[in-house]
Amino acid sequence: MNAAAVSSASGRRAWLLACALLAASLVLALLGASVGSTGFDSVLRLRDADPVALQIVAQIRLPRTLGAWLAGGLLGLAGAIAQGLFRNPLADPYLLGSASGAALGGALAMVLMGASAAAGATWLARLGVTGMAFIGAAGAVLLTLALARGVQHTLRLLLAGVIVGVVLGAVRDLVQLASPDILQAMQAFTLGSTSFVGWTGCALMGAALAACALAAWALARALDGLTLGEATAASLGLPLAPLRAGLIAALALATGAAVAQTGLIAFVGLASPHLVRSMVRVTHRGHVLLSALMGAVLLLAADILARWLLAPQELPVGVLTAALGGSYLLWLMHRGRAMAGGGRP
DSSP states (O other): OOHHHHHHHHHHHHHHHHHHHHHHHHHHHHHHTTOSTTTTHHHHHGGGTOHHHHHHIIIIIHHHHHHHHHHHHHHHHHHHHHHHHTTOTTOOTTTTSHHHHHHHHHHHHHHHHHHHHHHTOOHHHHHHHHHHHHHHHHHHHHHHHHHHTSSSOHHHHHHHHHHHHHHHHHHHHHHHHHOGGGHHHHHHHHHOOOTTOOHHHHHHHHHHHHHHHHHHHHHHHHHHHHTTOHHHHHHTTOOHHHHHHHHHHHHHHHHHHHHHHHOOOOSHHHHHHHHHHHHOOOOHHHHHHHHHHHHHHHHHHHHHHHHHHTTTSOOOHHHHHHHHHHHHHHHHHHHHHHHHTTTOO
16 A cells, blocks of 8 residues: 555544544533533423523533533643653643642632732732633743753753642642641642633633644644654754744643643543544644544543532542543553563463
């Protein structure tokens, strides 16, 4: 089979996968709008024009369902960018310290909003935990870039991200120890939850997803070039520094927007690109978009499962994704070891 036939077959498989993921998204969205702590009761009461049921579906379940889909899309897209940018299949969206920065921003917001309420201040209340978490995530990435002295050296960037993440995590722990009244709220943030996503949050994440997907699509040739090595990519005439800077900006925006709305949700950004690669081989232009769709489907499915498993109570979705994602990676490691050993015991 020649290269053109292989490329055509890969393109068809990519389109089939995209259609399957979109169909799964539609089915899960209908299910997500129906499932809650009261089961399907609210949807059934819509036939009687019950205003309470209408409010539950329209103001709680629908934005939460769309929010889970958008947050998963952002994390899947960010994971594909991170793995391509750092040429490491174990890279995830939180590598540049954005998760620790967002958590610190959220903790500071909770402490300061308590103090500002007593002082009658309102600007912090308007900014809120979401705004502070996003500022914290963006600030952490900027600090990482400053420590790494730009985006030219991938290894230095990774090390700077690890250092920033550890230091900001320690600062967050100190803030929590100094203000123990925020421990319960911070627990919900660090475990990850889509419970508090509203229509405004959906609009913000939708805008961020559109911008990041467009940027990743436009800059994907840099990821294709980097798979051949930096020297080869530079010899092809690719301006690596500005392209890498644009990809890091998209990675930071996608991660910060998702974490600010839903807290820390593990493994979605790591597992989504892996699943796409196991199903279809395409260039990074298709890969990042398919990873976004895969992440959206994974997080929405996990969110519905988290609502349903212990109803009327609910599991934090971040705990569920960590358990399922960890199991998936363990299976991958076992399969890789078996293949490397040729199936010998």
